[in-house]
Amino acid sequence: MxxxxxxxxxxxxxxxxxxxxxxxxxxxxxxxxxxxxxxxxxxxxxxxxxxxxxxxxxxxxxxxxxxxxxxxxxxxxxxxxxxxxxxxxxxxxxxxxKGAGEVVSNRGYKEYKLGDYSNWLQKRVDNSKNWNRIRSCLIDGKVCQKLAQERNIGATDFFAKHLSPIESGCCKPPEDCQFAYESPTSWNKNGNVTSNNPDCGAWNNNSTTLCYDCTSCKAGFLQNLKSDxxxxxxxxxxxxxxxxxxxxxxxxxxxxxxxxxxxxxxxxx
Known part of the structure:
Protein backbone atom coordinates (compact mmCIF):
# COMPACT_ATOMS: atom_id res chain seq x y z
CA MET A 1 0.00 0.00 0.00
CA LYS A 98 -7.13 40.84 30.89
CA GLY A 99 -7.08 40.20 34.62
CA ALA A 100 -4.43 39.74 37.28
CA GLY A 101 -4.19 39.48 41.04
CA GLU A 102 -3.65 42.55 43.20
CA VAL A 103 -0.77 42.45 45.66
CA VAL A 104 -1.91 43.05 49.25
CA SER A 105 0.48 44.74 51.67
CA ASN A 106 2.11 42.35 54.15
CA ARG A 107 0.28 39.36 52.69
CA GLY A 108 1.66 36.30 50.95
CA TYR A 109 -1.38 36.00 48.71
CA LYS A 110 -3.09 38.18 46.11
CA GLU A 111 -6.71 39.27 45.86
CA TYR A 112 -8.81 39.27 42.71
CA LYS A 113 -11.46 41.68 41.42
CA LEU A 114 -14.16 40.53 39.00
CA GLY A 115 -14.10 43.83 37.09
CA ASP A 116 -10.49 43.21 36.01
CA TYR A 117 -11.47 40.38 33.66
CA SER A 118 -12.96 40.46 30.16
CA ASN A 119 -16.66 41.31 29.86
CA TRP A 120 -17.36 37.97 28.17
CA LEU A 121 -15.98 36.01 31.13
CA GLN A 122 -17.75 38.26 33.63
CA LYS A 123 -21.11 37.63 31.95
CA ARG A 124 -20.55 33.87 32.07
CA VAL A 125 -19.99 33.78 35.85
CA ASP A 126 -22.61 36.45 36.60
CA ASN A 127 -25.22 34.15 35.07
CA SER A 128 -26.89 32.54 38.09
CA LYS A 129 -27.39 29.18 36.37
CA ASN A 130 -23.73 28.98 35.37
CA TRP A 131 -22.47 30.10 38.76
CA ASN A 132 -24.70 27.70 40.72
CA ARG A 133 -23.17 24.85 38.73
CA ILE A 134 -19.61 26.16 39.25
CA ARG A 135 -20.31 26.82 42.94
CA SER A 136 -21.56 23.25 43.35
CA CYS A 137 -18.37 21.94 41.70
CA LEU A 138 -16.18 24.05 44.00
CA ILE A 139 -17.97 22.72 47.07
CA ASP A 140 -17.89 19.12 45.81
CA GLY A 141 -14.19 19.56 45.02
CA LYS A 142 -13.56 20.66 48.64
CA VAL A 143 -11.28 23.47 47.48
CA CYS A 144 -11.25 24.99 50.98
CA GLN A 145 -10.83 21.74 52.91
CA LYS A 146 -7.03 22.00 53.11
CA LEU A 147 -7.27 25.43 54.72
CA ALA A 148 -10.08 24.32 57.03
CA GLN A 149 -7.86 21.54 58.40
CA GLU A 150 -5.15 24.04 59.42
CA ARG A 151 -7.11 25.19 62.47
CA ASN A 152 -4.06 25.73 64.65
CA ILE A 153 -2.22 28.08 62.31
CA GLY A 154 -1.79 31.59 63.72
CA ALA A 155 -2.84 34.80 62.01
CA THR A 156 0.75 35.83 61.19
CA ASP A 157 1.52 32.50 59.53
CA PHE A 158 -1.78 32.50 57.66
CA PHE A 159 -1.28 36.01 56.26
CA ALA A 160 2.16 34.93 55.02
CA LYS A 161 0.77 31.86 53.20
CA HIS A 162 0.64 31.58 49.44
CA LEU A 163 -2.97 30.89 48.48
CA SER A 164 -4.28 29.81 45.10
CA PRO A 165 -6.67 32.25 43.37
CA ILE A 166 -9.69 30.12 44.34
CA GLU A 167 -8.53 29.77 47.95
CA SER A 168 -7.96 33.51 48.20
CA GLY A 169 -11.30 34.41 46.62
CA CYS A 170 -13.59 31.69 48.00
CA CYS A 171 -12.16 30.48 51.31
CA LYS A 172 -11.60 33.78 53.15
CA PRO A 173 -13.25 37.22 53.20
CA PRO A 174 -11.71 40.14 51.27
CA GLU A 175 -9.12 42.23 53.11
CA ASP A 176 -11.21 45.40 53.10
CA CYS A 177 -13.88 43.68 55.23
CA GLN A 178 -11.38 43.79 58.12
CA PHE A 179 -12.81 40.73 59.83
CA ALA A 180 -11.00 39.39 62.88
CA TYR A 181 -9.04 36.20 62.13
CA GLU A 182 -9.96 33.07 64.10
CA SER A 183 -8.86 30.30 61.72
CA PRO A 184 -8.28 30.11 57.95
CA THR A 185 -12.00 29.55 57.27
CA SER A 186 -13.48 31.18 60.38
CA TRP A 187 -13.61 34.96 60.77
CA ASN A 188 -15.39 37.23 63.26
CA LYS A 189 -17.37 40.06 61.67
CA ASN A 190 -17.29 41.89 65.05
CA GLY A 191 -19.86 44.48 63.89
CA ASN A 192 -17.27 47.10 62.90
CA VAL A 193 -17.40 46.61 59.13
CA THR A 194 -17.36 49.94 57.29
CA SER A 195 -16.59 48.63 53.80
CA ASN A 196 -19.18 48.96 51.03
CA ASN A 197 -17.96 45.69 49.53
CA PRO A 198 -21.03 43.39 49.17
CA ASP A 199 -18.75 40.39 49.70
CA CYS A 200 -18.53 41.33 53.40
CA GLY A 201 -22.23 40.59 53.81
CA ALA A 202 -22.01 37.43 51.69
CA TRP A 203 -19.33 35.84 53.92
CA ASN A 204 -20.42 33.08 56.29
CA ASN A 205 -18.30 30.73 58.40
CA ASN A 206 -20.41 27.75 57.35
CA SER A 207 -18.20 25.38 55.31
CA THR A 208 -20.76 25.20 52.48
CA THR A 209 -21.11 28.99 52.28
CA LEU A 210 -17.82 30.76 53.13
CA CYS A 211 -17.32 33.23 50.25
CA TYR A 212 -18.69 31.01 47.48
CA ASP A 213 -21.30 33.67 46.70
CA CYS A 214 -18.74 36.51 46.64
CA THR A 215 -17.58 38.34 43.54
CA SER A 216 -14.03 37.66 44.79
CA CYS A 217 -14.73 33.93 44.46
CA LYS A 218 -15.91 34.44 40.87
CA ALA A 219 -12.76 36.45 40.18
CA GLY A 220 -10.55 33.75 41.73
CA PHE A 221 -12.26 31.15 39.60
CA LEU A 222 -11.68 33.26 36.46
CA GLN A 223 -8.01 33.70 37.35
CA ASN A 224 -7.67 29.93 37.64
CA LEU A 225 -9.64 29.48 34.39
CA LYS A 226 -7.42 32.06 32.68
CA SER A 227 -4.28 30.08 33.58
CA ASP A 228 -5.86 26.82 32.42
Missing amino acids: KCSNSLVGLLNFITFLLSIPILGGGIWLAHKATTDCEKYLEKPVIALGVFLLVVSLAGFIGACCRVNWLLWVYLVVMFILIVILFCFTIFAFVVTN WKRVAVINIVFLVFLIIVYSIGCCAFRNNRWDSADPWKPYR
Missing part, protein backbone atom coordinates in the same frame (compact mmCIF):
# COMPACT_ATOMS: atom_id res chain seq x y z
CA LYS A 2 1.11 3.57 -0.59
CA CYS A 3 2.90 5.23 2.33
CA SER A 4 0.32 8.00 2.85
CA ASN A 5 -2.56 5.51 2.96
CA SER A 6 -0.68 3.36 5.47
CA LEU A 7 0.09 6.33 7.73
CA VAL A 8 -3.51 7.58 7.71
CA GLY A 9 -4.73 4.06 8.43
CA LEU A 10 -2.26 3.60 11.31
CA LEU A 11 -3.03 6.99 12.90
CA ASN A 12 -6.76 6.40 12.74
CA PHE A 13 -6.43 2.89 14.12
CA ILE A 14 -4.60 4.35 17.14
CA THR A 15 -7.32 7.03 17.47
CA PHE A 16 -9.97 4.30 17.30
CA LEU A 17 -8.30 2.43 20.17
CA LEU A 18 -8.11 5.66 22.23
CA SER A 19 -11.81 6.40 21.63
CA ILE A 20 -12.89 3.17 23.33
CA PRO A 21 -11.74 4.05 26.89
CA ILE A 22 -13.02 7.63 26.44
CA LEU A 23 -16.46 6.35 25.43
CA GLY A 24 -16.33 3.79 28.24
CA GLY A 25 -15.47 6.52 30.74
CA GLY A 26 -18.48 8.57 29.60
CA ILE A 27 -20.80 5.58 29.95
CA TRP A 28 -19.37 4.87 33.42
CA LEU A 29 -20.02 8.48 34.46
CA ALA A 30 -23.58 8.23 33.16
CA HIS A 31 -24.27 5.30 35.49
CA LYS A 32 -21.98 6.03 38.46
CA ALA A 33 -21.83 9.85 38.69
CA THR A 34 -22.86 11.13 42.12
CA THR A 35 -21.91 14.82 42.02
CA ASP A 36 -23.22 17.58 39.74
CA CYS A 37 -19.74 18.04 38.26
CA GLU A 38 -19.48 14.40 37.26
CA LYS A 39 -22.99 14.45 35.78
CA TYR A 40 -22.12 17.59 33.82
CA LEU A 41 -19.10 15.83 32.29
CA GLU A 42 -20.82 12.64 31.14
CA LYS A 43 -22.45 14.02 27.94
CA PRO A 44 -19.33 15.84 26.61
CA VAL A 45 -17.17 12.75 27.30
CA ILE A 46 -19.62 10.42 25.53
CA ALA A 47 -19.92 12.86 22.60
CA LEU A 48 -16.12 13.07 22.31
CA GLY A 49 -15.79 9.28 22.40
CA VAL A 50 -18.45 8.76 19.70
CA PHE A 51 -16.94 11.52 17.54
CA LEU A 52 -13.44 10.02 17.68
CA LEU A 53 -14.83 6.52 17.07
CA VAL A 54 -16.80 7.49 13.94
CA VAL A 55 -14.15 9.78 12.45
CA SER A 56 -11.30 7.32 13.02
CA LEU A 57 -13.31 4.51 11.41
CA ALA A 58 -14.07 6.72 8.42
CA GLY A 59 -10.40 7.61 8.04
CA PHE A 60 -9.21 4.02 8.53
CA ILE A 61 -11.67 2.44 6.09
CA GLY A 62 -11.32 5.27 3.59
CA ALA A 63 -7.52 5.02 3.52
CA CYS A 64 -7.01 1.26 3.81
CA CYS A 65 -9.99 0.09 1.74
CA ARG A 66 -9.77 2.95 -0.75
CA VAL A 67 -13.34 4.12 -0.13
CA ASN A 68 -13.16 7.60 -1.62
CA TRP A 69 -16.36 9.06 -0.21
CA LEU A 70 -15.48 8.01 3.34
CA LEU A 71 -12.01 9.54 3.04
CA TRP A 72 -13.58 12.70 1.61
CA VAL A 73 -15.93 12.94 4.63
CA TYR A 74 -12.96 12.36 6.93
CA LEU A 75 -10.99 15.19 5.29
CA VAL A 76 -13.96 17.58 5.50
CA VAL A 77 -14.40 16.84 9.23
CA MET A 78 -10.66 17.28 9.79
CA PHE A 79 -10.72 20.64 8.00
CA ILE A 80 -13.67 21.84 10.12
CA LEU A 81 -11.88 20.65 13.27
CA ILE A 82 -8.73 22.55 12.30
CA VAL A 83 -10.75 25.74 11.73
CA ILE A 84 -12.60 25.35 15.05
CA LEU A 85 -9.39 24.73 17.01
CA PHE A 86 -7.69 27.69 15.35
CA CYS A 87 -10.62 30.00 16.20
CA PHE A 88 -10.81 28.70 19.77
CA THR A 89 -7.07 29.24 20.28
CA ILE A 90 -7.32 32.87 19.13
CA PHE A 91 -10.46 33.37 21.22
CA ALA A 92 -8.80 31.88 24.33
CA PHE A 93 -5.85 34.26 24.07
CA VAL A 94 -8.17 37.26 23.56
CA VAL A 95 -10.60 36.64 26.45
CA THR A 96 -7.82 35.74 28.90
CA ASN A 97 -5.68 38.75 28.05
CA TRP A 229 -7.05 28.29 29.12
CA LYS A 230 -3.63 29.72 28.34
CA ARG A 231 -2.08 26.29 28.86
CA VAL A 232 -4.80 24.69 26.71
CA ALA A 233 -4.21 27.31 23.99
CA VAL A 234 -0.50 26.46 23.88
CA ILE A 235 -1.31 22.73 23.68
CA ASN A 236 -3.81 23.52 20.92
CA ILE A 237 -1.08 25.13 18.85
CA VAL A 238 0.96 21.92 19.00
CA PHE A 239 -2.16 19.84 18.27
CA LEU A 240 -3.03 22.10 15.32
CA VAL A 241 0.38 21.51 13.75
CA PHE A 242 -0.15 17.76 14.19
CA LEU A 243 -3.66 17.92 12.67
CA ILE A 244 -2.41 19.92 9.67
CA ILE A 245 0.28 17.30 9.04
CA VAL A 246 -2.30 14.47 9.30
CA TYR A 247 -4.67 16.42 7.04
CA SER A 248 -1.91 16.83 4.45
CA ILE A 249 -1.15 13.12 4.55
CA GLY A 250 -4.90 12.42 4.23
CA CYS A 251 -5.05 14.62 1.12
CA CYS A 252 -2.21 12.57 -0.39
CA ALA A 253 -4.10 9.36 0.41
CA PHE A 254 -7.27 10.79 -1.20
CA ARG A 255 -5.28 11.69 -4.29
CA ASN A 256 -3.86 8.15 -4.38
CA ASN A 257 -7.38 6.71 -4.16
CA ARG A 258 -8.54 8.85 -7.05
CA TRP A 259 -5.44 7.91 -9.04
CA ASP A 260 -6.17 4.21 -8.50
CA SER A 261 -9.88 4.63 -9.27
CA ALA A 262 -9.12 6.48 -12.50
CA ASP A 263 -7.00 3.61 -13.81
CA PRO A 264 -7.68 0.31 -11.97
CA TRP A 265 -5.03 -1.44 -14.11
CA LYS A 266 -2.25 0.60 -12.47
CA PRO A 267 -0.36 -1.42 -9.86
CA TYR A 268 -1.15 -0.44 -6.27
CA ARG A 269 2.16 -0.04 -4.54
Whole structure:
Protein backbone atom coordinates (compact mmCIF):
# COMPACT_ATOMS: atom_id res chain seq x y z
CA MET A 1 0.00 0.00 0.00
CA LYS A 2 1.11 3.57 -0.59
CA CYS A 3 2.90 5.23 2.33
CA SER A 4 0.32 8.00 2.85
CA ASN A 5 -2.56 5.51 2.96
CA SER A 6 -0.68 3.36 5.47
CA LEU A 7 0.09 6.33 7.73
CA VAL A 8 -3.51 7.58 7.71
CA GLY A 9 -4.73 4.06 8.43
CA LEU A 10 -2.26 3.60 11.31
CA LEU A 11 -3.03 6.99 12.90
CA ASN A 12 -6.76 6.40 12.74
CA PHE A 13 -6.43 2.89 14.12
CA ILE A 14 -4.60 4.35 17.14
CA THR A 15 -7.32 7.03 17.47
CA PHE A 16 -9.97 4.30 17.30
CA LEU A 17 -8.30 2.43 20.17
CA LEU A 18 -8.11 5.66 22.23
CA SER A 19 -11.81 6.40 21.63
CA ILE A 20 -12.89 3.17 23.33
CA PRO A 21 -11.74 4.05 26.89
CA ILE A 22 -13.02 7.63 26.44
CA LEU A 23 -16.46 6.35 25.43
CA GLY A 24 -16.33 3.79 28.24
CA GLY A 25 -15.47 6.52 30.74
CA GLY A 26 -18.48 8.57 29.60
CA ILE A 27 -20.80 5.58 29.95
CA TRP A 28 -19.37 4.87 33.42
CA LEU A 29 -20.02 8.48 34.46
CA ALA A 30 -23.58 8.23 33.16
CA HIS A 31 -24.27 5.30 35.49
CA LYS A 32 -21.98 6.03 38.46
CA ALA A 33 -21.83 9.85 38.69
CA THR A 34 -22.86 11.13 42.12
CA THR A 35 -21.91 14.82 42.02
CA ASP A 36 -23.22 17.58 39.74
CA CYS A 37 -19.74 18.04 38.26
CA GLU A 38 -19.48 14.40 37.26
CA LYS A 39 -22.99 14.45 35.78
CA TYR A 40 -22.12 17.59 33.82
CA LEU A 41 -19.10 15.83 32.29
CA GLU A 42 -20.82 12.64 31.14
CA LYS A 43 -22.45 14.02 27.94
CA PRO A 44 -19.33 15.84 26.61
CA VAL A 45 -17.17 12.75 27.30
CA ILE A 46 -19.62 10.42 25.53
CA ALA A 47 -19.92 12.86 22.60
CA LEU A 48 -16.12 13.07 22.31
CA GLY A 49 -15.79 9.28 22.40
CA VAL A 50 -18.45 8.76 19.70
CA PHE A 51 -16.94 11.52 17.54
CA LEU A 52 -13.44 10.02 17.68
CA LEU A 53 -14.83 6.52 17.07
CA VAL A 54 -16.80 7.49 13.94
CA VAL A 55 -14.15 9.78 12.45
CA SER A 56 -11.30 7.32 13.02
CA LEU A 57 -13.31 4.51 11.41
CA ALA A 58 -14.07 6.72 8.42
CA GLY A 59 -10.40 7.61 8.04
CA PHE A 60 -9.21 4.02 8.53
CA ILE A 61 -11.67 2.44 6.09
CA GLY A 62 -11.32 5.27 3.59
CA ALA A 63 -7.52 5.02 3.52
CA CYS A 64 -7.01 1.26 3.81
CA CYS A 65 -9.99 0.09 1.74
CA ARG A 66 -9.77 2.95 -0.75
CA VAL A 67 -13.34 4.12 -0.13
CA ASN A 68 -13.16 7.60 -1.62
CA TRP A 69 -16.36 9.06 -0.21
CA LEU A 70 -15.48 8.01 3.34
CA LEU A 71 -12.01 9.54 3.04
CA TRP A 72 -13.58 12.70 1.61
CA VAL A 73 -15.93 12.94 4.63
CA TYR A 74 -12.96 12.36 6.93
CA LEU A 75 -10.99 15.19 5.29
CA VAL A 76 -13.96 17.58 5.50
CA VAL A 77 -14.40 16.84 9.23
CA MET A 78 -10.66 17.28 9.79
CA PHE A 79 -10.72 20.64 8.00
CA ILE A 80 -13.67 21.84 10.12
CA LEU A 81 -11.88 20.65 13.27
CA ILE A 82 -8.73 22.55 12.30
CA VAL A 83 -10.75 25.74 11.73
CA ILE A 84 -12.60 25.35 15.05
CA LEU A 85 -9.39 24.73 17.01
CA PHE A 86 -7.69 27.69 15.35
CA CYS A 87 -10.62 30.00 16.20
CA PHE A 88 -10.81 28.70 19.77
CA THR A 89 -7.07 29.24 20.28
CA ILE A 90 -7.32 32.87 19.13
CA PHE A 91 -10.46 33.37 21.22
CA ALA A 92 -8.80 31.88 24.33
CA PHE A 93 -5.85 34.26 24.07
CA VAL A 94 -8.17 37.26 23.56
CA VAL A 95 -10.60 36.64 26.45
CA THR A 96 -7.82 35.74 28.90
CA ASN A 97 -5.68 38.75 28.05
CA LYS A 98 -7.13 40.84 30.89
CA GLY A 99 -7.08 40.20 34.62
CA ALA A 100 -4.43 39.74 37.28
CA GLY A 101 -4.19 39.48 41.04
CA GLU A 102 -3.65 42.55 43.20
CA VAL A 103 -0.77 42.45 45.66
CA VAL A 104 -1.91 43.05 49.25
CA SER A 105 0.48 44.74 51.67
CA ASN A 106 2.11 42.35 54.15
CA ARG A 107 0.28 39.36 52.69
CA GLY A 108 1.66 36.30 50.95
CA TYR A 109 -1.38 36.00 48.71
CA LYS A 110 -3.09 38.18 46.11
CA GLU A 111 -6.71 39.27 45.86
CA TYR A 112 -8.81 39.27 42.71
CA LYS A 113 -11.46 41.68 41.42
CA LEU A 114 -14.16 40.53 39.00
CA GLY A 115 -14.10 43.83 37.09
CA ASP A 116 -10.49 43.21 36.01
CA TYR A 117 -11.47 40.38 33.66
CA SER A 118 -12.96 40.46 30.16
CA ASN A 119 -16.66 41.31 29.86
CA TRP A 120 -17.36 37.97 28.17
CA LEU A 121 -15.98 36.01 31.13
CA GLN A 122 -17.75 38.26 33.63
CA LYS A 123 -21.11 37.63 31.95
CA ARG A 124 -20.55 33.87 32.07
CA VAL A 125 -19.99 33.78 35.85
CA ASP A 126 -22.61 36.45 36.60
CA ASN A 127 -25.22 34.15 35.07
CA SER A 128 -26.89 32.54 38.09
CA LYS A 129 -27.39 29.18 36.37
CA ASN A 130 -23.73 28.98 35.37
CA TRP A 131 -22.47 30.10 38.76
CA ASN A 132 -24.70 27.70 40.72
CA ARG A 133 -23.17 24.85 38.73
CA ILE A 134 -19.61 26.16 39.25
CA ARG A 135 -20.31 26.82 42.94
CA SER A 136 -21.56 23.25 43.35
CA CYS A 137 -18.37 21.94 41.70
CA LEU A 138 -16.18 24.05 44.00
CA ILE A 139 -17.97 22.72 47.07
CA ASP A 140 -17.89 19.12 45.81
CA GLY A 141 -14.19 19.56 45.02
CA LYS A 142 -13.56 20.66 48.64
CA VAL A 143 -11.28 23.47 47.48
CA CYS A 144 -11.25 24.99 50.98
CA GLN A 145 -10.83 21.74 52.91
CA LYS A 146 -7.03 22.00 53.11
CA LEU A 147 -7.27 25.43 54.72
CA ALA A 148 -10.08 24.32 57.03
CA GLN A 149 -7.86 21.54 58.40
CA GLU A 150 -5.15 24.04 59.42
CA ARG A 151 -7.11 25.19 62.47
CA ASN A 152 -4.06 25.73 64.65
CA ILE A 153 -2.22 28.08 62.31
CA GLY A 154 -1.79 31.59 63.72
CA ALA A 155 -2.84 34.80 62.01
CA THR A 156 0.75 35.83 61.19
CA ASP A 157 1.52 32.50 59.53
CA PHE A 158 -1.78 32.50 57.66
CA PHE A 159 -1.28 36.01 56.26
CA ALA A 160 2.16 34.93 55.02
CA LYS A 161 0.77 31.86 53.20
CA HIS A 162 0.64 31.58 49.44
CA LEU A 163 -2.97 30.89 48.48
CA SER A 164 -4.28 29.81 45.10
CA PRO A 165 -6.67 32.25 43.37
CA ILE A 166 -9.69 30.12 44.34
CA GLU A 167 -8.53 29.77 47.95
CA SER A 168 -7.96 33.51 48.20
CA GLY A 169 -11.30 34.41 46.62
CA CYS A 170 -13.59 31.69 48.00
CA CYS A 171 -12.16 30.48 51.31
CA LYS A 172 -11.60 33.78 53.15
CA PRO A 173 -13.25 37.22 53.20
CA PRO A 174 -11.71 40.14 51.27
CA GLU A 175 -9.12 42.23 53.11
CA ASP A 176 -11.21 45.40 53.10
CA CYS A 177 -13.88 43.68 55.23
CA GLN A 178 -11.38 43.79 58.12
CA PHE A 179 -12.81 40.73 59.83
CA ALA A 180 -11.00 39.39 62.88
CA TYR A 181 -9.04 36.20 62.13
CA GLU A 182 -9.96 33.07 64.10
CA SER A 183 -8.86 30.30 61.72
CA PRO A 184 -8.28 30.11 57.95
CA THR A 185 -12.00 29.55 57.27
CA SER A 186 -13.48 31.18 60.38
CA TRP A 187 -13.61 34.96 60.77
CA ASN A 188 -15.39 37.23 63.26
CA LYS A 189 -17.37 40.06 61.67
CA ASN A 190 -17.29 41.89 65.05
CA GLY A 191 -19.86 44.48 63.89
CA ASN A 192 -17.27 47.10 62.90
CA VAL A 193 -17.40 46.61 59.13
CA THR A 194 -17.36 49.94 57.29
CA SER A 195 -16.59 48.63 53.80
CA ASN A 196 -19.18 48.96 51.03
CA ASN A 197 -17.96 45.69 49.53
CA PRO A 198 -21.03 43.39 49.17
CA ASP A 199 -18.75 40.39 49.70
CA CYS A 200 -18.53 41.33 53.40
CA GLY A 201 -22.23 40.59 53.81
CA ALA A 202 -22.01 37.43 51.69
CA TRP A 203 -19.33 35.84 53.92
CA ASN A 204 -20.42 33.08 56.29
CA ASN A 205 -18.30 30.73 58.40
CA ASN A 206 -20.41 27.75 57.35
CA SER A 207 -18.20 25.38 55.31
CA THR A 208 -20.76 25.20 52.48
CA THR A 209 -21.11 28.99 52.28
CA LEU A 210 -17.82 30.76 53.13
CA CYS A 211 -17.32 33.23 50.25
CA TYR A 212 -18.69 31.01 47.48
CA ASP A 213 -21.30 33.67 46.70
CA CYS A 214 -18.74 36.51 46.64
CA THR A 215 -17.58 38.34 43.54
CA SER A 216 -14.03 37.66 44.79
CA CYS A 217 -14.73 33.93 44.46
CA LYS A 218 -15.91 34.44 40.87
CA ALA A 219 -12.76 36.45 40.18
CA GLY A 220 -10.55 33.75 41.73
CA PHE A 221 -12.26 31.15 39.60
CA LEU A 222 -11.68 33.26 36.46
CA GLN A 223 -8.01 33.70 37.35
CA ASN A 224 -7.67 29.93 37.64
CA LEU A 225 -9.64 29.48 34.39
CA LYS A 226 -7.42 32.06 32.68
CA SER A 227 -4.28 30.08 33.58
CA ASP A 228 -5.86 26.82 32.42
CA TRP A 229 -7.05 28.29 29.12
CA LYS A 230 -3.63 29.72 28.34
CA ARG A 231 -2.08 26.29 28.86
CA VAL A 232 -4.80 24.69 26.71
CA ALA A 233 -4.21 27.31 23.99
CA VAL A 234 -0.50 26.46 23.88
CA ILE A 235 -1.31 22.73 23.68
CA ASN A 236 -3.81 23.52 20.92
CA ILE A 237 -1.08 25.13 18.85
CA VAL A 238 0.96 21.92 19.00
CA PHE A 239 -2.16 19.84 18.27
CA LEU A 240 -3.03 22.10 15.32
CA VAL A 241 0.38 21.51 13.75
CA PHE A 242 -0.15 17.76 14.19
CA LEU A 243 -3.66 17.92 12.67
CA ILE A 244 -2.41 19.92 9.67
CA ILE A 245 0.28 17.30 9.04
CA VAL A 246 -2.30 14.47 9.30
CA TYR A 247 -4.67 16.42 7.04
CA SER A 248 -1.91 16.83 4.45
CA ILE A 249 -1.15 13.12 4.55
CA GLY A 250 -4.90 12.42 4.23
CA CYS A 251 -5.05 14.62 1.12
CA CYS A 252 -2.21 12.57 -0.39
CA ALA A 253 -4.10 9.36 0.41
CA PHE A 254 -7.27 10.79 -1.20
CA ARG A 255 -5.28 11.69 -4.29
CA ASN A 256 -3.86 8.15 -4.38
CA ASN A 257 -7.38 6.71 -4.16
CA ARG A 258 -8.54 8.85 -7.05
CA TRP A 259 -5.44 7.91 -9.04
CA ASP A 260 -6.17 4.21 -8.50
CA SER A 261 -9.88 4.63 -9.27
CA ALA A 262 -9.12 6.48 -12.50
CA ASP A 263 -7.00 3.61 -13.81
CA PRO A 264 -7.68 0.31 -11.97
CA TRP A 265 -5.03 -1.44 -14.11
CA LYS A 266 -2.25 0.60 -12.47
CA PRO A 267 -0.36 -1.42 -9.86
CA TYR A 268 -1.15 -0.44 -6.27
CA ARG A 269 2.16 -0.04 -4.54
